[in-house]
Amino acid sequence: MTNKKKQSAVVVAATVMSITFVLSPVAAVYAADAETAIVQQTRSTEIRENALPVTLPQELSGNAGQVLQDIALPDGWSWTDGNTIISREKPEYPARTAVDDKTYDYSAVEGYNAEEHFVEKNIPVTVLVPETEESTALSAKEQVQAPQTDSISSNTGEIEINPTSTEARENAPLITLPQELSGNDGQALQDIALPDGWSWTDGNTIISKEKPEYPARIAVDDKTYDYSAVEGYNAEEHFVEKNIPVTVLVPETEESTALFAKEQVQAPQANSISSNTGKVEINSTDFPDEKFREYLLDKFNGDGENKIAIADVTLIDVKDRTDITDLKGIEKFADLKYLICSYTGIQALDVSKNSNLETLSCTDTEIQDLDVSKNSNLKRLYCSNTEIQALNVSKNTALTYLFCPRTKIQALDVSNCPDLEFLDTRYMNLAYLDWGTADLSTWSKTLSTIDLTVTGDTFDITKKFAGIDISKLTVISGGRLDGNNITDYKVGTPIQYTYACGNVNGSSDTLTVTLNLSKSVSKIEITSNPDMTYTGNPVKNPSVDSEGSTGDVNYTYEIWNGRIWDKYTGIPTNAGKYRVTAKLAEDDFYKGAEDTKEFTISQAANGWTEDLAMTDWTYGDKAVSPTAKAIFGDVIFTYSDSEKEAYTDVVPTDAGTWYVKAAVAGTDNYTALEATKEFTVSQATNGWTEDLVMTGWTYGDKAVSPTAKAIFGDVIFTYSDSEKGAYTDAVPTDAGTWYVKAAVTGTDNFTGVESTKEFTISQAANGWTEDLAITGWTYGEKAVSPTAKAIFGDVIFTYSDSEKEAYTDVVPTDAGTWYVKAAVAGTDNYTALEATKEFTVSQATNGWTEDLVMTGWTYGDKAVSPTAKAIFGDVIFTYSDSEKGAYTDAVPTDAGTWYVKAAVTGTDNFTGVESTKEFTISQATNGWTENLAITGWTYGEKAVSPTAKAIFGNVIFTYSDSEK
Numbered sequence: 001m002t003n004k005k006k007q008s009a010v011v012v013a014a015t016v017m018s019i020t021f022v023l024s025p026v027a028a029v030y031a032a033d034a035e036t037a038i039v040q041q042t043r044s045t046e047i048r049e050n051a052l053p054v055t056l057p058q059e060l061s062g063n064a065g066q067v068l069q070d071i072a073l074p075d076g077w078s079w080t081d082g083n084t085i086i087s088r089e090k091p092e093y094p095a096r097t098a099v100d101d102k103t104y105d106y107s108a109v110e111g112y113n114a115e116e117h118f119v120e121k122n123i124p125v126t127v128l129v130p131e132t133e134e135s136t137a138l139s140a141k142e143q144v145q146a147p148q149t150d151s152i153s154s155n156t157g158e159i160e161i162n163p164t165s166t167e168a169r170e171n172a173p174l175i176t177l178p179q180e181l182s183g184n185d186g187q188a189l190q191d192i193a194l195p196d197g198w199s200w201t202d203g204n205t206i207i208s209k210e211k212p213e214y215p216a217r218i219a220v221d222d223k224t225y226d227y228s229a230v231e232g233y234n235a236e237e238h239f240v241e242k243n244i245p246v247t248v249l250v251p252e253t254e255e256s257t258a259l260f261a262k263e264q265v266q267a268p269q270a271n272s273i274s275s276n277t278g279k280v281e282i283n284s285t286d287f288p289d290e291k292f293r294e295y296l297l298d299k300f301n302g303d304g305e306n307k308i309a310i311a312d313v314t315l316i317d318v319k320d321r322t323d324i325t326d327l328k329g330i331e332k333f334a335d336l337k338y339l340i341c342s343y344t345g346i347q348a349l350d351v352s353k354n355s356n357l358e359t360l361s362c363t364d365t366e367i368q369d370l371d372v373s374k375n376s377n378l379k380r381l382y383c384s385n386t387e388i389q390a391l392n393v394s395k396n397t398a399l400t401y402l403f404c405p406r407t408k409i410q411a412l413d414v415s416n417c418p419d420l421e422f423l424d425t426r427y428m429n430l431a432y433l434d435w436g437t438a439d440l441s442t443w444s445k446t447l448s449t450i451d452l453t454v455t456g457d458t459f460d461i462t463k464k465f466a467g468i469d470i471s472k473l474t475v476i477s478g479g480r481l482d483g484n485n486i487t488d489y490k491v492g493t494p495i496q497y498t499y500a501c502g503n504v505n506g507s508s509d510t511l512t513v514t515l516n517l518s519k520s521v522s523k524i525e526i527t528s529n530p531d532m533t534y535t536g537n538p539v540k541n542p543s544v545d546s547e548g549s550t551g552d553v554n555y556t557y558e559i560w561n562g563r564i565w566d567k568y569t570g571i572p573t574n575a576g577k578y579r580v581t582a583k584l585a586e587d588d589f590y591k592g593a594e595d596t597k598e599f600t601i602s603q604a605a606n607g608w609t610e611d612l613a614m615t616d617w618t619y620g621d622k623a624v625s626p627t628a629k630a631i632f633g634d635v636i637f638t639y640s641d642s643e644k645e646a647y648t649d650v651v652p653t654d655a656g657t658w659y660v661k662a663a664v665a666g667t668d669n670y671t672a673l674e675a676t677k678e679f680t681v682s683q684a685t686n687g688w689t690e691d692l693v694m695t696g697w698t699y700g701d702k703a704v705s706p707t708a709k710a711i712f713g714d715v716i717f718t719y720s721d722s723e724k725g726a727y728t729d730a731v732p733t734d735a736g737t738w739y740v741k742a743a744v745t746g747t748d749n750f751t752g753v754e755s756t757k758e759f760t761i762s763q764a765a766n767g768w769t770e771d772l773a774i775t776g777w778t779y780g781e782k783a784v785s786p787t788a789k790a791i792f793g794d795v796i797f798t799y800s801d802s803e804k805e806a807y808t809d810v811v812p813t814d815a816g817t818w819y820v821k822a823a824v825a826g827t828d829n830y831t832a833l834e835a836t837k838e839f840t841v842s843q844a845t846n847g848w849t850e851d852l853v854m855t856g857w858t859y860g861d862k863a864v865s866p867t868a869k870a871i872f873g874d875v876i877f878t879y880s881d882s883e884k885g886a887y888t889d890a891v892p893t894d895a896g897t898w899y900v901k902a903a904v905t906g907t908d909n910f911t912g913v914e915s916t917k918e919f920t921i922s923q924a925t926n927g928w929t930e931n932l933a934i935t936g937w938t939y940g941e942k943a944v945s946p947t948a949k950a951i952f953g954n955v956i957f958t959y960s961d962s963e964k
Contacts, residue, residue: 051106051212053245054097054119056177061126062086068093071125080120088171090229092122108211110243122231124174169226175218175240182247183207189214192246201241213243228806279307280332287329291321296329311335318344319361330354341365342382351375362386363403372396383407384424393417404428410450411467414438425511431465433511434472435502443504448513455520455589458487472500478515491517491589522548522593524584530599534575534669541571542597544582549592551585559668575603576668604670606632612662612675618682619655619749620712626677628662632670635662643676655683655749686712686750692742696760699735699829700792706757708742712750715742723756735763735829766792766830772822776840779815779909780872786820790833793824803836815843815909846872846910852902856920859895860952866900870913873904883916895923926952 062071069082073095080094096118099106106112111120183192190203194216201215217239220227227233232241280286283306287293295318300308313333317340318324325345330336331353339351342363349367351357352374361382362370368387372378373395380401383391389408393399399417405426412428414420415436424444425433431450452464462468462484475481476496479489489495495517498510524546530539541555558565560577572578579598586592610629617624628635638647643659652658659676666672690709697704708715718727723739732738739758746752767790774786788795798807803819812818819838826832850869857864868875878887883899892898899916906912927950934946948955 051099051104051109053212053247054099054109054121055179055245056121057095057123058176059126059174060123061128063128064088068125073123086125086127088127091127091172091174092124092229092231094120095123096120105210109213126174127171169222170224172220172225172227172230175230175242177242178216178244180247181244185248194244207246207248212248213245215241216244217241279305279309281307282329286332289324289326289328291324292318292327292329295321295324314338316340320344337377358398405444411465413467430511431513432468432472432499433501434469438502439506440502440504440509443501443509445511448511450513450515451518452515453518453520454489454491457489457589458482458485460484461486468499474498474500474510476512478517489517491519493517519586519589519591520548522546522584522586522590524553524582524593524595526580526582526595526597530578530580530597532599533602534604538571538573539578539580539599539601542580542582544595546584546593549584549587549590551587551590551592554583554585556581556583572601574668575601575670601668603666603668604632606630606664606666606670606673608673608675612660612677614660614677614679616680616682619653619684623651623653624679626660626662628675630664630673633664633667633673635664635673637662643678652681653749654747655681683749684712686710686744686746686753688753688755692740692755692757694740694757694759696762698762699733699764701764703731703733704759706740706742708755710744710753713744713747715744717742723758732761733829735761763828764792764830766790766824766826766833768833768835772820772835772837774820774837774839776842778842779813779844781844783811783813784839786822786837788822788835790824792830793827793833795822795824795833797822803838812841813909815841843908844872844910846870846904846906846913848913848915852900852915852917854900854917854919856922858922859893859924863891863893864919866902866917868902868915870904872910873907873912875902875904877902883918892921895921924952926950 057074057077060071060073062068064087066086067082068079068084068086071079071086073079077095077097080096084093086093098118099112101112101114101117106119107114109119112118113120178195178198181192181194183189185208187207188203189200189205189207192200192207194200198216198218201217205214207214219239220233222233222235222238227240228235230240233239234241282293282296282301284290284293287296295316296308296313297306300312310333314335315338316327316330316333316336317338318327319340320343322343322345324341325347327341327344327346327349330339331350333354335356336354337356338359339354339357340359340361341349342361342365344365346362347366347368349362349365349370351360352371355374356377357375358377359380360372360375360378361380363382364385366387367383368389370383370386370388370391372381373392376395377398378396379398381393381396381399382401382403384403384405384407386407388404389410391404391407391409391412393402393414394416397416398419399414400419401422402414402417402420403422403424404412405424405428407428409428409430411431412425412433414423415434415438417435418438420435420438421441423435423440423442426444426446428446429448429450431448461473461481462470470481470484473481474497475486476498478493478495479486481497486495495515496512497515498512501509501511503509524544526542526544528542530542532539544553546553557568557570557572558579558581559568559572560566560579565579568578577598577600579596581594581596583594584592608628608630610627612626612628614626615624626637628637636649638649638661639652640647640659640661641652641656647659647661657678657680659678661674661676663675664673688708688710690707692706692708694706695704706717708717716729718729718741719732720727720739720741721732721736727739727741737758737760739756741754741756743754744750744752768788769791770787770789772786772788775784777784786797788797796809798809798821799812800807800819800821801812801816807819807821817838817840819836821834821836823835824833847870848868849871850867852866852868854866855864866877868877876889878889878901879892880887880899880901881892881896885899887899887901897918897920899918901914901916903914904912928948929951930947930949932946932948935944937944946957948957
């Protein structure tokens with residue numbers, strides 16, 4: 001994000017510099033940090049910067065048959081489908097690059113995906129085809145056999161077309177797009193030079209900052225090279241069309257011209273007339289941040305000393321320096337005018353000593369407080385994306401720019417800033433905003449949403465939001481304003497109001513605020529101690545103190561199970577660790593509350609009445625059961641192969657030394673008991689009871705399972721395509737010679753055993769189980785799916801408008817004759833299959849779904865729009881003063897009889913349709929809005945002018961010495 005911001009800033013600075021020729025250092029830095037506010041300052045809606053040009057990866061290559069994921073892309077790019085196999089028939093493949101569409105506007109960029117935030121482009125790849133014996137032989141064959149008579153049948157009735165005799169064309173070479181093009185906003189494309197061979201599709205197109213790409217064409221030699229798979233190829237006119245990125249330079253506005261002109265004059269003067277002629281030592285005491293010290297010495301120390309002249313420091317620009325975390329020491333620089341510290345690691349900022357500060361940018365930092373009360377010369381303040389919760393600019397009367405979006409400020413009063421022109425309060429949940437008498441040029445805003453708790457059926461909004469002016473507040477919905485109080489609301493239903501903030505471009509503007517109401521918090525506290533010793537009787541509910549809700553108090557209990565608290569049904573009696581929760585029920589304006597307290601019921605002691613006893617046995621014999629008895633609880637026996645390791649309830653069967661544990665689980669009523677004892681299970685002898693048996697099968701049949709049995713242990717069957725190769729448990733399915741191995745792994749209980757056997761899977765024949773079938777359909781109807789089934793393999797359906805031309809998986813929609821191909825790729829296991837079938841998509845008959853409707857109107861009234869809808873196509877409305885005359889899209893305004901025509905132009909897919917209708921614009925009745933008035937005058941005085949106004953037309957005054 002930081003890098004992209006930085007890139008954008010450089011573009012903006014370059015744009016301004018290209019027009020103003022030379023900027024002062026201060027002006028250049030300000031342009032780089034203004035986050036395009038100057039360029040886009042006249043827009044009051046939410047502002048996003050124009051998309052940066054997308055530079056495509058260049059000079060990529062790979063071998064035919066290679067997957068795309070093996071071809072490296074530049075950082076930020078990824079293949080749309082990395083598993084795609086590249087081939088010489090296709091020279092371009094889609095890839096994606098993630099974009100920052102929160103900062104930049106990519107809506108006009110071809111291939112932009114708003115939901116997943118990426119741009120997808122086709123990337124040229126040079127496909128290298130390795131020379132094989134077949135290709136060598138083919139090339140030789142084509143050189144010698146091309147003119148042979150195999151291409152013409154000896155049967156004089158027909159000519160046989162031999163595919164090997166058609167003219168071969170080479171794969172299309174890579175097309176390199178023009179790079180680093182730029183032009184001014186409003187310039188025609190034809191004025192932007194392209195490399196030789198390229199031309200703009202429409203050179204009269206005017207470029208604008210809203211559109212970063214424009215189509216251009218390059219002529220191609222499609223007689224020698226095959227461009228059919230290249231996106232944008234036009235076979236009829238022999239060119240390829242591509243969208244070319246163009247950097248659009250935005251000329252400065254009057255405001256920015258004035259701003260930069262002012263900075264050009266004033267920036268250097270501050271140093272030349274400064275009263276601060278001394279120097280300050282750059283030490284770790286006054287400047288504790290090492291990286292900040294390095295910056296100051298690097299920028300301002302020209303004589304090699306560890307000191308810098310105070311008067312030299314009018315601009316500090318540490319933007320993007322995340323390694324700088326403390327700007328302490330800037331108070332030494334009284335002449336500092338421009339402080340740019342955005343995207344740094346600072347968490348606090350003190351500019352109280354920098355009284356000459358004019359521009360402050362501290363965006364995207366972690367500062368929580370900002371005091372600018374001593375900065376009366378401050379003109380521009382940028383503090384977006386910070387933790388600031390309040391901002392007082394009452395002393396900043398010179399402020400003209402204030403950008404504070406995405407802060408935690410909830411109330412903002414800038415009424416003491418009469419020169420304020422630009423204000424950005426997006427993504428701030430403001431309760432109110434007031435800029436007094438200032439007339440803003442731009443206010444970027446979003447809706448405010450505030451969560452608010454209430455304790456009753458009315459609340460004083462001036463106490464909820466100190467400083468809010470009731471006279472500027474209008475409740476729209478969810479409640480009613482009664483004096484300072486909001487009433488008639490319901491918790492859960494938002495209150496929405498508007499707040500009159502001031503004027504933008506001479507017109508008043510308002511802030512829309514939504515208050516999401518919620519209930520206030522109640523409190524409850526358990527005041528007694530429920531601890532007790534186990535008696536067999538339940539505990540008593542504890543006493544409580546509560547405030548807030550008037551609801552009932554209920555008690556629930558939980559028991560600790562050693563890991564988590566479990567719900568306890570009823571009231572605890574047994575010994576253990578418990579907790580009780582007192583729950584205060586909610587009422588209309590208070591939430592419920594609860595308090596939880598732990599308590600203990602003490603436990604009793606336990607012991608053995610019969611000690612643990614256990615005897616040995618031999619592996620395979622029946623296991624001997626241990627014996628033991630306890631005073632309390634049931635004795636559980638568990639086993640382990642190590643005295644100190646984990647025990648389970650699984651009785652051991654394997655030979656070896658074992659341990660048995662007798663245990664009584666501790667409960668809340670009594671303690672646990674445990675004892676262990678060692679015993680032995682002796683080892684037994686193993687062997688085969690049934691030898692390995694295996695028979696082969698035919699591919700596609702059910703696999704035959706091998707059989708073998710051992711005296712002890714499970715027989716594991718594994719398979720390999722080589723007797724001495726690696727074996728796996730995957731049962732083979734492909735045709736060929738295979739080997740099966742039956743094995744029992746030796747253990748401490750018995751010895752291992754192993755045997756192998758060869759078997760064969762025979763190749764199977766393939767064929768159609770259902771022939772290819774498809775029926776045509778009419779344009780506009782749902783496409784009919786073809787059907788076909790093969791004995792083996794998946795059937796792939798592809799389509800073409802020519803039986804012998806290339807087929808694709810795109811289902812046709814246009815009317816015409818089409819061909820479908822059903823194909824199964826052959827394998828070593830079965831043969832390939834292929835079939836084609838012709839079908840037709842018929843032209844649809846068009847018609848009206850809604851007839852043409854048009855009503856007249858009276859001269860001077862708003863024109864009535866005609867309505868009509870067709871089954872297919874867009875309806876175009878035109879007008880004429882004669883039913884058979886020429887029609888245009890100009891809507892008539894004069895009174896009279898007129899005709900409207902609704903028409904849809906026919907295509908190959910559907911027929912055209914047309915309808916006309918007569919309508920009338922009636923003559924309007926005129927009259928006086930102000931009656932004729934005139935007063936006399938004395939001879940020699942200036943004549944008095946009469947006055948009168950009519951509803952329509954200009955009033956002409958004439959005079960006579962006789963009324964008649």
